[in-house]
Amino acid sequence: MSINKSHKHIPLFALALILSVNLISGVYLYAAEAVKVTTRFDKRTADVSEQIQMEIFVSGAASNVLAPRLPAIDGFDMYYAGRRNQVSIINGIKSSSTTFTYLLAPTRPGNFTLPPLEVQVDGQSYQTSPIALEITGGNASGSSAQTSQPQAGAQAPTNNQSRPSPSTVQPGDLQPTINNSEIFMRLVTDKLQAYPGEQVMLTYTIYTRLSARAEQFEEDPDLSGFWAEEIPIPKDNKPERVSLEGAPYLKADIKRIALFPTSTGQVKIDPGVFRVMVKKEARPSSLFDEFFDQSFFGGSAFSQRETRLLTAEPLNITVRPLPKEGQPADFSGTVGEYTLKSSVDLKMVKQNEPVQLTLVFEGLGNLEILEKPPIAEIEGVKVYDTDTSTEIKRGPGGISGRKTFEITFIPSKEGTFDIPSMVFTYFSPRENRYQTIKTPLYQIKVNPGEKEDPLLMLGREGKDARKTISVKQQDVHYIKEGFVMRDQALVGPPVFRGVAIAGALFTFMGIGCFFYRRRQDKLSHDVALKRRLYATRTLKQHLKKVRRLASNRSPEGVRKLYEEVARAMFIYFADIFNLSNKGLTFRMIEDRLSELAIDKEMRTQLRHLFETAEMAQFATSSSLPDLDLNAHLTALESLARILEKKK
């Protein structure tokens, strides 16, 4: 009955459990950090020839961060240099950060205040604080060397706003000229046919025979149908002397843009209108005088000048569709030239410990839109995208750089698992075919480990949580409870002292045993020595017995007494002189004693004891000898001591 009752409650408990888990995970997920937008600079003071790196750092639980649209900033050219996303869910608390990197190239010295920059995060607008920057060095005249204009339609986060001109002459109703023989502008592309996503380098070049100074775009180029990224012109870019149809000209590139077509068909590039200032004075007597008098980029701000507006013929780019033939089913849509490197940080982990796979794409092309290849599901392994970062380089060859993806795998079972090969297919305009690059298969060994921390796992299951994950410990482990208070360590000085003393004792014992063993060995090899060494001890034992027997004055007792005396003497002298007991006579003993120079009186006393002892063994009860046994035994002991010394 009770079992049935408990069964009834199972769904209820399960429901409660699920609700609790969801509630807790929800709480943890929403216990996210508030969104913060801040700017960081690698330096606040720079020379006019240096670049300043600016990072716009967006932190918090934001998932949708749009690249900031930056206003034109007086005194600086601004270039987008990449973005980096990092999201982590730790102990159920989600936090994310996105960093946009820009390079600020100062155009003139002075003190500047960077206005608040606006960033859209999850549909809400956030602003940074104004930042003061100091630019030193160079000519403080404020003349603009060259201009750089952001591009319409580009996600590159610079904006198209005209800046104040240092010129004293306003353009007014001037008409742009195309084919003026004294000064004109040309648009050049490195190719007129391209595939969608293929990089096309567009260069604006001015040819002049006048003393001129480049200003800025009066009318922005129309680059609809392209993703555009501006390439900075080096500051030390010098005009070249060229000859066109026999006439000498100064030629200078004023703008370079990397274009990535976004659609197919004929796409027209409207060049816009560029403003230059030319000198009003009479022309120098020779062209070479002019070259040395004024450079194209370095004209004096105080010269009397007039404004000219330049434009060029529009350019048409034919954007061909990507070939259908040979297009793999898993084509990523990326066009360019790429290499792929991959690595894993560990090949052996414990259960629930992360393995990080790093994919690094490098090459020429629009890395901003490059997507990570798909990962096949792995049984018993949770997969999380962690960091993504893009580093963009802008060089004469266009946009190149590196995009890094970090993917975390967390195995829940012990054993081994494979990180499958990841395939990336792109279209190579250089080769005019589809190229496939892949990562190797990585086999990871998983050793048994600790159980998963449930708190750590909460929040990983949500869709947003799949964005990135960090399993680094973020909080201290719990305090200790229920422990025994000790004022002395378990293995402390007393234990050490005890063991050390025992060691010392055993050392002494060992030394003793060593000498004992040596003596035993020696004796086992020298029987005569052994007999001699033990002779006195044996004699003493016999004499002890003799003295005990001496108390019995019965004839039988007296006989036994002398028997014992005779045995004691024979055994003793046999041992001392290393002789056999059998056939030993007192004569033989006496000879040996004489050799050892034992005095005669002692030998006589000993002979008397021998004879008495021998006679007593065979005497009748009436004829038992009457002997001062004690005196004789003492004499025997004295002799033994003498012999001991003589050994």
Added chain:
Amino acid sequence: MRKFIPAFILIVLFFASRNASAIDQKPEMLQQAMVAYGEERFEDALNLFEQLATAYPATWELLYNAGNSAYRLEKKGKAIVLYERALQIAPRDKDLRANRKLLTNLQEYKLEDKRNWYWRKWREVVNMATPHEIYTANASLYLLAALCWTIYFFFSKSFFFKLGRVFLILFILSLFPAGTSFWEGKYYQEAVVVSKDTALKYGPSKSEKVAVTLPEGITAAVKEDKGAWYQIQLKDGTTGWTLHKDWELI
């Protein structure tokens, strides 16, 4: 044999009473510390745990709990000191090691450790045991060698001679960690920055120029103690002088 039994009982009772008195002496204070921690009165908890740790120097759990309290108070330098002291008593405790590692990871200012890699690894190995554990293991190996050879000399069994030789080799090898541990205890002193920004100066004077400003939690070796100044050496080899008040010895 029977006459030893009362003596044995007396010894057991003596040690039992010592332990019992140690357990029962300050239970209230421990209770208060636990309650203070639970109620997030971390300052009170830290003080109480520290007082108890002074009374029971072998109870590393008190230092651990004090370290947690200091961490909650965002006194990262103090927490590191307490964890390090606890690690000297219980160097293999997982929680303790994890918390100490966490504090290292949380440090924004990372110093490149320019000490020899083999010396660092060796110290890591040696620091897996307390000095007394190492000394006791060392003495035990010697004892075993002596015991084996005593048996060998007495009973003349060659097996014990060979076994004694193995123990002797192990004993000789164990002299290296024991020597390192002894050297560290005698001549090596580490300290931790416990102030927010600590100036490391070129000389032991307030008028000296600041070489580096160190954040809280940086660990360094103390080379010399001169008046109110320590000469310290950072892991990257930088040396400088700094005031006592900004540091706490481990």
